[in-house]
Amino acid sequence: MTDARSPEPSIAAREPAEPASPPPCHLLDLVAEGLLPAGWEETVAALADAPECLTLSRTDQWSFSVVQGDVVCDRLGWLWELYHGVLRDFATRACSRPVVAAARLRSTMTLNILSGPGASSDWHRDNNAVTGLFFATARTDGGGDLLFRDAAGRESAVTPRPGLFVCFPGAIEHRVAPIADGRRLSLPMVYHDSTADQPPAYGDDVYVL
Numbered sequence: 001m002t003d004a005r006s007p008e009p010s011i012a013a014r015e016p017a018e019p020a021s022p023p024p025c026h027l028l029d030l031v032a033e034g035l036l037p038a039g040w041e042e043t044v045a046a047l048a049d050a051p052e053c054l055t056l057s058r059t060d061q062w063s064f065s066v067v068q069g070d071v072v073c074d075r076l077g078w079l080w081e082l083y084h085g086v087l088r089d090f091a092t093r094a095c096s097r098p099v100v101a102a103a104r105l106r107s108t109m110t111l112n113i114l115s116g117p118g119a120s121s122d123w124h125r126d127n128n129a130v131t132g133l134f135f136a137t138a139r140t141d142g143g144g145d146l147l148f149r150d151a152a153g154r155e156s157a158v159t160p161r162p163g164l165f166v167c168f169p170g171a172i173e174h175r176v177a178p179i180a181d182g183r184r185l186s187l188p189m190v191y192h193d194s195t196a197d198q199p200p201a202y203g204d205d206v207y208v209l
């Protein structure tokens with residue numbers, strides 16, 4: 001017997017949910033590839049606690065801090081090498097455009113630290129040809145996915161896990177969904193189309209490989 005009072009259509013009569021679209025990025029599992037040194041997770045976690053860490057925004061509940069590229073280069077030499085080698089080559093192939101590393105040392109790559117309930121980043125586009133992201137922590141309970149949004153407003157998600165590298169054209173809108181608690185560590189990497197077509201470096205921001 002059906003319940004005539006129910007205003008809800010039956011499940012079968014509902015429109016089928018739109019299938020989730022795949023995220024517009026390319027994935028490389030650096031753990032599976034055997035490209036990460038023993039103890040790398042502890043080294044990244046220690047860097048997130050280092051005095052060189054700069055807090056950019058803070059509320060009662062959460063904070064957003066970064067460690068800049070000059071320090072990352074110094075302390076995570078293995079990732080610096082990957083940034084200029086394997087990851088750059090992967091990004092070039094995956095995104096079908098030759099990319100080069102950023103000329104400015106401090107913005108080549110950063111360690112981003114989102115900490116505390118609600119920590120997130122808003123929808124934005126990156127001002128570079130291709131963005132790489134290396135995840136150093138797993139999805140926190142119920143949050144912290146990397147979300148993409150297409151021109152029609154459809155969203156897709158990548159769930160962080162330690163050692164996962166993703167890359168995508170910087171022009172694609174993306175954000176970090178709020179974390180439930182704990183600390184989310186990621187290392188965004190900047191790639192440009194050419195050495196000429198990017199902001200130049202000056203002074204102690206210049207580096208030589």
Ligand SMILES: O=C(O)CCC(=O)C(=O)O
Nearest residue numbers: 112126133146176186188
């Ligand atoms: O940490 C992430 O997953 C995204 C970071 C990001 O979008 C950025 O730094 O521009």
Ligand SMILES: [Fe+2]
Nearest residue numbers: 124125126174
């Ligand atoms: Fe971004």
